[in-house]
Amino acid sequence: MCWSGLQPKCEVAGMRISTSKSKAMVLDRKRVACPLWVGGEVLPQVEEFKYLGVLFTSEGKMEREIDRRIGAASMQLCGQCTGPSW
Numbered sequence: 001m002c003w004s005g006l007q008p009k010c011e012v013a014g015m016r017i018s019t020s021k022s023k024a025m026v027l028d029r030k031r032v033a034c035p036l037w038v039g040g041e042v043l044p045q046v047e048e049f050k051y052l053g054v055l056f057t058s059e060g061k062m063e064r065e066i067d068r069r070i071g072a073a074s075m076q077l078c079g080q081c082t083g084p085s086w
Helices: 006-012 063-081
Strands: 048-051 054-057
Touching: 054 063
Parallel strands: none
Antiparallel strands: 048 054
């Protein structure tokens, strides 16, 4: 199954899709191939991507994002602990 209706709808709204900067992701619990055609090209399909600092996965799970945030917070806390001790 493939889908190619995105580009015409965007053009009607005055938008243009940059195929060099765009990727496709299918949200499903199992891996699904769903080619998305834009301007005669198939967009690469990814399993995860980061948008506005949040990690999205194709399975819709948040465990990796939560682990990433905990790790970032731990690094900040550990960095504060290395200062002078009184």
